[in-house]
Amino acid sequence: MAKMSGADIVLECLKRLGATTVFGYPGGVVLPLYDRLPAHPEIRHILVRHEQGGGHAADGFARASGRLGVALATSGPGATNLVTAITNAMMDSVPTLFITGNVARNLLGKDGFQEADITGITMPTVKHNYLVMRAQDIAYTFAEAAYIATTGRPGPVHIDIPKDVFIEESEFEWPERVSIRGYRPVTRGNPAQVKRAAALIDAARRPIVFAGHGVILGRAHEELRTFVEKAGVPLLHTLLGLGGMPHDHVLNYGMMGMHGSYWANHAASNADLIIGVGMRMDDRALGRFADMNPTAKVIHIDIDPAEHNKNIIATIPIVGDVKEVLPQLAESIQARSHVEWIRWIDVVKDEHRASMSIPNGDELTTQFVVDRIADAIGHEGIVVTGVGQHQMWAAQFMRISRPHQLITSGGLGTMGFEVPAALGAQVACPDRVVWTICGDGGFQMTFQEIATMVDERLPVKMAIMNNGYLGMVRQWQELIYKDNYVAVAMSQPDFVKIAQAYGIRGILVTEKAQVTDAIAEANAYDGPVILDFRVEAEGNVWPMVPAGAALKETVESSEEIARLLGHAAAPVKAPTR
Amino acid sequence: MRHTVVALVEDRPGVLNRVASLFRRRGFNIESLAVGTTEEAGISRMTIVLDGDEGIVEQVEKQLYKLIDVVKVSDLTREEAVSRELALIKVRCTREQRRDVLDIVQIFRAQAVDVTPNSLIIQVVASGDTLDALVDNLRPFGIREMVRTGRIAMVRGSRSTAVHEHESEQAQRFHLESGRRPEEEELPFVSK
Numbered sequence: 134m135a136k137m138s139g140a141d142i143v144l145e146c147l148k149r150l151g152a153t154t155v156f157g158y159p160g161g162v163v164l165p166l167y168d169r170l171p172a173h174p175e176i177r178h179i180l181v182r183h184e185q186g187g188g189h190a191a192d193g194f195a196r197a198s199g200r201l202g203v204a205l206a207t208s209g210p211g212a213t214n215l216v217t218a219i220t221n222a223m224m225d226s227v228p229t230l231f232i233t234g235n236v237a238r239n240l241l242g243k244d245g246f247q248e249a250d251i252t253g254i255t256m257p258t259v260k261h262n263y264l265v266m267r268a269q270d271i272a273y274t275f276a277e278a279a280y281i282a283t284t285g286r287p288g289p290v291h292i293d294i295p296k297d298v299f300i301e302e303s304e305f306e307w308p309e310r311v312s313i314r315g316y317r318p319v320t321r322g323n324p325a326q327v328k329r330a331a332a333l334i335d336a337a338r339r340p341i342v343f344a345g346h347g348v349i350l351g352r353a354h355e356e357l358r359t360f361v362e363k364a365g366v367p368l369l370h371t372l373l374g375l376g377g378m379p380h381d382h383v384l385n386y387g388m389m390g391m392h393g394s395y396w397a398n399h400a401a402s403n404a405d406l407i408i409g410v411g412m413r414m415d416d417r418a419l420g421r422f423a424d425m426n427p428t429a430k431v432i433h434i435d436i437d438p439a440e441h442n443k444n445i446i447a448t449i450p451i452v453g454d455v456k457e458v459l460p461q462l463a464e465s466i467q468a469r470s471h472v473e474w475i476r477w478i479d480v481v482k483d484e485h486r487a488s489m490s491i492p493n494g495d496e497l498t499t500q501f502v503v504d505r506i507a508d509a510i511g512h513e514g515i516v517v518t519g520v521g522q523h524q525m526w527a528a529q530f531m532r533i534s535r536p537h538q539l540i541t542s543g544g545l546g547t548m549g550f551e552v553p554a555a556l557g558a559q560v561a562c563p564d565r566v567v568w569t570i571c572g573d574g575g576f577q578m579t580f581q582e583i584a585t586m587v588d589e590r591l592p593v594k595m596a597i598m599n600n601g602y603l604g605m606v607r608q609w610q611e612l613i614y615k616d617n618y619v620a621v622a623m624s625q626p627d628f629v630k631i632a633q634a635y636g637i638r639g640i641l642v643t644e645k646a647q648v649t650d651a652i653a654e655a656n657a658y659d660g661p662v663i664l665d666f667r668v669e670a671e672g673n674v675w676p677m678v679p680a681g682a683a684l685k686e687t688v689e690s691s692e693e694i695a696r697l698l699g700h701a702a703a704p705v706k707a708p709t710r
Numbered sequence: 711m712r713h714t715v716v717a718l719v720e721d722r723p724g725v726l727n728r729v730a731s732l733f734r735r736r737g738f739n740i741e742s743l744a745v746g747t748t749e750e751a752g753i754s755r756m757t758i759v760l761d762g763d764e765g766i767v768e769q770v771e772k773q774l775y776k777l778i779d780v781v782k783v784s785d786l787t788r789e790e791a792v793s794r795e796l797a798l799i800k801v802r803c804t805r806e807q808r809r810d811v812l813d814i815v816q817i818f819r820a821q822a823v824d825v826t827p828n829s830l831i832i833q834v835v836a837s838g839d840t841l842d843a844l845v846d847n848l849r850p851f852g853i854r855e856m857v858r859t860g861r862i863a864m865v866r867g868s869r870s871t872a873v874h875e876h877e878s879e880q881a882q883r884f885h886l887e888s889g890r891r892p893e894e895e896e897l898p899f900v901s902k
C-alpha cells in the first residue's frame with residue numbers, strides 16, 4: 134500500500150467520516166495540514182476570524198444538522214481559544230470533533246514556542262481526547278473519536294496532533310469497525326424497568342413529562358409524541374428540549390424552569406409522577422432540588438446512567454436511548470386521558486397567562502420583536518440565540534415546533550455563542566433562513582465572524598436586542614441586589630455602521646410600527662443583515678424562579694420577589710408586563 | 711462509610727490523570743489510590759478507597775464508567791475480600807530496646823528488614839486496621855519515617871472481579887501503543 138503523510142491521512146479520515154466541513158484557523162504547527170488542503174477539494178474549509186468562533190460554528194453546524202461538527206486550530210493560543218467552545222459542546226452534549234496541532238514530538242513538554250498542554254487542559258471538558266504520536270495511529274483515532282462523539286450521549290472529542298506527525302508517512306488503513314471495551318452505550322431499556330415504569334404510568338393521576346435535549350439529539354420527537362398521546366400526559370420542555378414536540382400540540386404546556394411559565398412550574402410541582410425524558414434534572418430547569426416535588430414518583434429515562442440519582446432520586450431509572458425506550462414504554466401502557474389534571478393546569482394557565490405575555494404598550498420590546506420574527510419565519514426557519522434576557526424571551530415566544538429549530542447555549546450559557554453558532558447553522562442548512570437573536574452584549578463578544586459570513590456568502594439575519602445593558606445581570610441587580618447597578622450599562626457602537634463597514638445591510642428599528650417591515654426587508658435581502666432593535670432598556674423577564682428557590686415559588690412581579698427574598702418594601706419598580 | 715472500589719482501566723498515557731481529575735472536579739474524597747498491572751497486558755487495576763455515603767459511591771462508579779478508558783468498576787465493600795497494604799516503618803531503637811521492638815514485630819507478623827545500632831526498618835503486609843495497630847504500638851519508640859502503599863483488594867473464592875472483554879488484535883494494538891512516544895530515541899526535528 135502506498136504511504137501517505139499524516140496530513141493526507143487526517144483529510145482522508147474526514148472524508149470517510151462524511152465530515153467534510155471544517156471551521157478552522159491556521160498557524161505554524163498545522164501548516165503541513167493546510168498545505169495539503171488543496172489536494173482534497175471535497176473538504177470545505179471555512180476560515181473563521183477567531184478559534185472560539187470556529188468552535189461555536191462547528192457546534193451550531195452539528196445542532197442544526199444532527200451531524201458531526203468539526204473545528205480545527207493551531208497549537209498554543211489557537212488551541213486555548215477553543216476551550217470555551219469545547220466546554221459549551223460538552224455541557225449541551227453536541228457531537229463535535231476538535232482538532233488541534235501541537236509542537237513537534239521532540240519538543241513536547243519542553244515549553245517551546247506556542248506549546249500548550251491542550252490535552253491536559255481539555256481533559257475534564259471533553260467526552261474523550263487523544264494525543265496522536267504516530268501517523269499510523271491517525272486513522273484509528275479518527276474512527277474511534279467520531280464513534281465516541283456521535284453515539285451514546287454525544288459530546289466533543291478532541292484530537293491533538295504534533296506537527297511532525299502530520300509530516301510523518303504511513304499507510305492509510307481505515308478500520309472497518311471500531312470497538313472500545315470501555316465504551317458500550319446501552320440503548321434499549323431494561324424490560325423489567327420498562328414494565329415497572331409502565332405500571333407507575335398506568336397508576337398515576339397527575340403524570341407529567343419533562344422533555345429534554347435528548348429527544349432532539351436522539352431524533353425521538355415522533356416517538357415522544359406517540360407516547361405522550363397514548364398516555365395522555367401533559368408535557369413540559371427544558372430550554373434545550375424546545376422543539377421536541379410541536380408548540381401548538383394540546384398536551385404541550387411549554388417551558389419549565391427559571392423563566393418557564395407559572396403553570397408549567399406549578400404543574401411540575403404538583404404532579405404525582407414525573408417522567409424525565411432525555412434530560413439531566415438541571416438546576417435551571419428544576420429550581421431547588423429538595424423542594425421541586427418531593428412526593429412525586431420519578432421515572433428517569435436517560436442514556437447516561439450517571440444522570441440518574443445525581444440531582445433527583447429516580448424511583449425507576451431507565452438507561453437507554455429515548456428513541457428505543459419510548460416505544461417500549463408506549464407499548465406497555467394503557468391509553469389514558471387525564472381530564473381533571475389537565476383541566477387543573479388549564480385553570481392555572483388561564484389565571485397566570487399575563488405574566489408571560491407580550492407587553493402591549495407603545496414601547497418596542499424584545500418579546501414583540503421575537504413574536505414578529507416567529508410570524509415571519511414559521512417553523513422552517515432556524516433560530517439561534519445568545520445568553521441573557523433575549524434568550525429567555527426567544528425561548529418563551531419563538532413558538533419552537535421542530536427539532537433542531539432552536540439553537541441556544543443552555544448548560545454553559547455562553548455569551549457570544551449567537552453569531553458564530555448561527556454561521557455554523559447556516560452552513561449546515563443553506564436552504565433555511567437563519568435568524569440569530571443577539572444580545573447587545575453577546576454580539577460584541579464575537580461579531581468578528583461577520584467577516585466569515587461575508588466571505589462564505591452566508592445570509593444570516595442578526596437581530597440585536599439592543600437594551601444598552603447586560604440585561605440579565607441588570608435584572609438580577611435590580612431585583613435581588615436592590616437596584617444596585619454595577620458594571621451593567623454599556624455604551625454601544627453604531628451597529629448600522631458596523632454593518633456598513635462589513636459591506637452588509639444594516640437596519641435600525643426604534644418603533645413597533647417598523648418591526649414587520651424591517652424583518653421582511655431582512656428576509657428579502659440576499660446576504661447577512663444586522664438589525665439594531667432599540668428595545669426597552671429595563672424590561673424584566675417574567676415569571677422567574679430566583680436562583681436557589683423552588684419551582685413552586687415562581688414569582689411574577691418585583692413585589693412578589695421582594696416578598697420572597699424578604700427585602701423590605703423597598704422602592705420596587707412596577708413590573709413590566 | 712469507607713468504600714473500596716476497584717477499577718480496571720486501559721493502560722494508556724493519561725489514564726491516571728483522567729481518574730484523578732474526575733475525583734478532584736466532582737469533589738470526591740480519595741483516601742488512597744493504588745495502581746498496578748494485572749494478569750492482562752494493557753489493563754491496569756486501580757484500587758480506590760474513599761469515604762462517602764451510598765449516593766456518592768454510586769456517582770463515583772458511574773462517573774468512572776463514563777471515562778472511555780475505564781473498562782470495569784466494582785465496589786468490593788460488601789464483598790468477602792482480602793485487602794492488604796504494605797508499609798515500611800523506620801523506628802528509633804537502641805540495642806537495649808531491640809528485643810521489645812522485635813517482640814511487637816513478631817506479634818504482628820511483620821519483618822525487620824534493616825538494622826542499625828539506633829534504628830530498625832520494619833516491613834509489614836496487613837489489612838489497614840492491623841497496620842494502624844502496629845503503628846500505635848511502635849509510636850512510643852519514635853517513628854522516624856513511614857511509608858504505606860494504598861490498599862489493594864481481591865474478592866475471595868474462585869470468582870473473579872476482573873472480568874472484561876478481550877479486544878480484537880487491531881484494537882488491542884492501537885490501545886496499547888497509541889499516545890506513547892515512539893521507540894526511536896531521536897525524533898527527527900522538523901521545521902518545515
Ligand SMILES: Cc1ncc(C[n+]2csc(CCOP(=O)(O)OP(=O)(O)O)c2C)c(N)n1
Nearest residue numbers: 521522523546548572573574575603604605
Ligand atoms: C461569556 C459570558 N460572560 C458572562 C456571562 C454572564 N452573563 C449572563 S447574561 C449576561 C448579560 C447578557 O447581556 P446581553 O448579551 O446584552 O443580553 P441581554 O440580557 O441584555 O438580553 C451576562 C453578562 C455569560 N453568560 N457569558
Ligand SMILES: [Mg+2]
Nearest residue numbers: 573574602604
Ligand atoms: Mg443587552
